[in-house]
Amino acid sequence: MFTTATLPKPETLADVPHDLFEAINHLKRELNAVILAHYYQDPDIQDVADYLGDSLGLSRQAAQTNADVIVFAGVHFMAETAKILNPDKLVLLPDLNAGCSLADSCPPDAFAKFKAEHPDHIVISYINCSAEIKAMSDIICTSSNAVQIVKQIPENQPIIFAPDRNLGRYVMEQTGRDLVLWQGSCIVHETFSEKRIVQLKIEHPEAEIIAHPECEPPVLRHANYIGSTTALLKYTKTSPSQVFIVATEPGIIHQMEKQNPQKTFIPAPGTNNCNCNECPFMRLNTLEKLYLAMKNRQPEITMPEYVRLAALQPIQRMLEMSV
């Protein structure tokens, strides 16, 4: 009889092989796995990924993959979205503690009350939220398509926008719509110092400032260009500028440098002399943990089926509404 005593012992950090790239590529073939990674991951993880993208691109890839196993190198809500779209696939997240301060700033109970106070409103939620919040939403959006989606809603239809107040304010400015905002935010994008960015600009007058819409209005006001991580990356290629001050998580700079080897990228500074512009959740994933997740086939993302089904509809609406 096969007892727990005879089950193979899960590998631990002490067991990881020397050539992790080769070992991961071997496991990819063995499991028929695909590695989806966000731009905020460590450069090593970006280099081993099959697909690298922003939240919208990663959702699209998750919706169309033929792999049996999805290894999600990102944060929990991203892997959860992949699971919502792929209930029959094994979805692995290298570190289950890779959460998101923005998703955490919108607890389901409090949001249910908020929603009940605005019964005539539809709910558009930024994908950076839990499956429970998605299940209470009508449409999901990302930083790539939030403006485009809000513009498609009839003018007389009131809207709750959750959970990011900064992206919400930016969408209000871009669309002229009056949105009811949930007051959530991202600890990483609220760490940038307007004062230190202005000082940097004085030192590098030729630089363009590019920023993610999760940044606060005083930072966004100085930006030459605002967009999702994919949009920022594309902009660095099309802009004639040779120097950029980058106001988002600095993981993206790995791709900016790879795709523009002759250009210079300066990470926008935070309020303190720390690495607090690095997302502490994204950076919990490491190449070692990614290997172990594939080897041990865990940690796995799971959720109750009724939550998954309710969360699926607004994600599908987003995919249909964004070109």
Ligand code: 13P
């Ligand atoms: P993107 O939509 O650019 O992927 O943003 C994701 C994110 O977490 C930003 O903090």
Ligand code: SF4
């Ligand atoms: Fe969440 Fe902010 Fe990290 Fe993005 S950067 S995953 S919004 S905490």
